[in-house]
Amino acid sequence: MTEPHRPTQTGTRAALGHSRRGFLLMAGGATLAACSSLPESPPPQAALPPAPAVPAQPTNMLGSGTVRIGLILPLGATGNAAIAAQSLKYAADMAIAEFTGANIQLIVKDDGGTGPGAQTAAQQALDEGARAVIGPLFAHTVAAAGQVTRSRNVPLVGFSTDTNVATRGVYLLSFLPQTDVVRAVRYASSSGRRAYLGMLPDNAYGSVVEAAFRETVSAVGGRVVGLERYAPGNASQYAEAARRLAPSAAQADALFVPDSGEAVPQILQALSSAGVNLSGKQLIGTGLWDSQALFNVPQLQGGIFAAPDPAGFRAFSQRYEARFGQKPVRTATLAHDAVSLMAALVNTGGEAGLNDTAIQNPSGFGGIDGIFRFRSDGTNQRGLAVMRIASGGTQIASPAPRSFAEQGI
Secondary structure, eight states: OOOSSSOSSTTOOOOOOSSEEEEEEEETTEEEEEEEEOOOOOOOOSSOOOOOOOOOOOTTEEOOOSEEEEEEEOTTOOHHHHHHHHHHHHHHHHHHHHSTTOOEEEEEEEOTTSHHHHHHHHHHHHHTTOSSEEOOSSHHHHHHHHHHHHHTTOOEEEOOOOGGGOBTTEEEOSOOHHHHHHHHHHHHHHTTOOEEEEEEESSHHHHHHHHHHHHHHHHTTOEEEEEEEEOTTOHHHHHHHHHHHHHHHTTOSEEEOOOOTTHHHHHHHHHHHTTOOOTTOEEEOOGGGOOGGGTTOGGGTTOEEEEOOHHHHHHHHHHHHHHHSSOOOTTHHHHHHHHHHHHHHHHHHGGGGOSHHHHTOTTOEEETTEEEEEOTTSOEEEOOEEEEEETTEEEEEEOOOSSTTGGGO
């Protein structure tokens, strides 16, 4: 059995392809893979009897398995939330189609993007027999739905990036910024970087990444020689923070700037204007750097950030576009992987396989964006690649690990 974007055994990775799809469950060093073939269409045949009519499936149901799973999304919201919700729903539908023998059926519920809506959606899904819940999308909706699922001892796998809503039984499958920081700083340390500067936004995101930055630098034997915060989107604040940081810059061989494509060039300019010589310093970002707007910035050439291996999303996107005639949102892979996870757990242990012990398997799981596993506190770890900005794009500086035993993860 050949997997296009999953390892076929623990510690190996198969080549990408388009004929088979699957999801890998790595349990205690053993491998459980569920694969589905996409056969070519048979040649036309004459004089065949008409196929029996297949009853239309309710619009709020996906799949025909016996184990029900709730899928809660802000389908009735407006703007980008509704666009993301529809893309996540399509990806969930695709996952069921691509997973051979998926014995699950998704009960799709709309929370409207509100906490009360999420609470009602979760209650309805459980009353209709859901044994686990996928979604919702936002922190406040995950928290609201999680209150319901925890009271019924039903696991929930949501998509928020706010770790404050994670807990045992309420798991986050999102891309968490802490994981970006750990991977990038560890790579910089392995390249000999020991003294770190940081310029961070003075907001909730900045607080999260600062904690991970300080902890990881200390864990790898480095030291933070200077760190400043600034009000996001305020050029004068960039300049003031840069002036405060400048006296420490001579000691540093790495600079951490976890901000967006619009802000980072302005911050680097402010540092240069304050007399900071960026030459020879390893520039480090987070997943916010995965933006075409940054790839041609001269000062960022050679800068690094952690991200999933892009090959997985490219292959997923091609299949998605062929199926639905449109491009997926980047986070659509989360729904695909969550559905595949549930299908794998059910195929392994039946309805009883949907439990905290199985979800927290330390060997983890393999998804479109690489390996991941859940901690007991509901957060996740991912096996990320380190990407280097170069020549108007990115290159893989360090490949994503194929198991959590690699690279000390």
